[in-house]
Amino acid sequence: TEILAYTEFKTSSDKKKKLILVDGWSCIKAVYGSHMDFICGGQWQEFRASIRRFVDTFQQVGCDLVVFFTGTVDSARRSEWAERQGEAKDAVNTVMHGIRQRGQPPDRKNFIPNETHPQVLRQVLLSCHVKVISTPGATDRAMVQYALENNAYGILANDSDYVLLNAPRYFSLHHLRFSGNDITTMEV
Numbered sequence: 507t508e509i510l511a512y513t514e515f516k517t518s519s520d521k522k523k524k525l526i527l528v529d530g531w532s533c534i535k536a537v538y539g540s541h542m543d544f545i546c547g548g549q550w551q552e553f554r555a556s557i558r559r560f561v562d563t564f565q566q567v568g569c570d571l572v573v574f575f576t577g578t579v580d581s582a583r584r585s586e587w588a589e590r591q592g593e594a595k596d597a598v599n600t601v602m603h604g605i606r607q608r609g610q611p612p613d614r615k616n617f618i619p620n621e622t623h624p625q626v627l628r629q630v631l632l633s634c635h636v637k638v639i640s641t642p643g644a645t646d647r648a649m650v651q652y653a654l655e656n657n658a659y660g661i662l663a664n665d666s667d668y669v670l671l672n673a674p675r676y677f678s679l680h681h682l683r684f685s686g687n688d689i690t691t692m693e694v
Contacts, residue, residue: 512690513693515569524568525656525659526572526658526662529662529663531575531645532662532663537556538623557631559684563684564689567689574638574639575639575641575645577642577643646668649663650671653674658674660674660675661673661674664679679691
């Protein structure tokens with residue numbers, strides 16, 4: 507059973523920055539603004555601005571970000587990857603059905619990142635001086651290892667595997683909210 511605890515990131519008098527590791531793929535949905543058209547895409551300026559706000563807000567409360575992306579799918583996780591591809595196909599079918607039936611896209615729960623979103627996210631993060639790491643295999647294991655080796659404050663993602671892998675702290679990207687310079691989420 508998951509135990510969720512409300513967490514708030516605030517500016518503190520402590521000059522030491524908190525190191526937050528972010529799962530890049532999970533982050534896409536969080537930074538792709540709700541006002542942006544996720545069906546047709548092409549809102550590159552808005553997407554870039556949203557990424558910059560994401561980074562700036564964390565920096566303003568004293569957090570350094572390191573964002574991880576999966577480089578390849580290792581053979582041990584291919585079946586899981588295939589299952590996720592099937593889920594993505596189902597989401598595409600739902601979106602297309604909604605467009606055919608109502609002439610408009612369904613709500614954001616069916617958000618489907620396109621293949622260019624990770625590359626755009628990477629480039630904007632780099633331009634914001636955020637460290638970006640591509641892992642040769644599973645991102646979750648690499649992130650937990652990096653977190654432990656670098657005394658990270660926690661991991662921000664949408665995958666409960668981090669809890670199973672004993673991440674120092676796991677924060678939910680799904681519950682992430684910004685209000686001005688305040689950041690809230692749930693810790694699992």
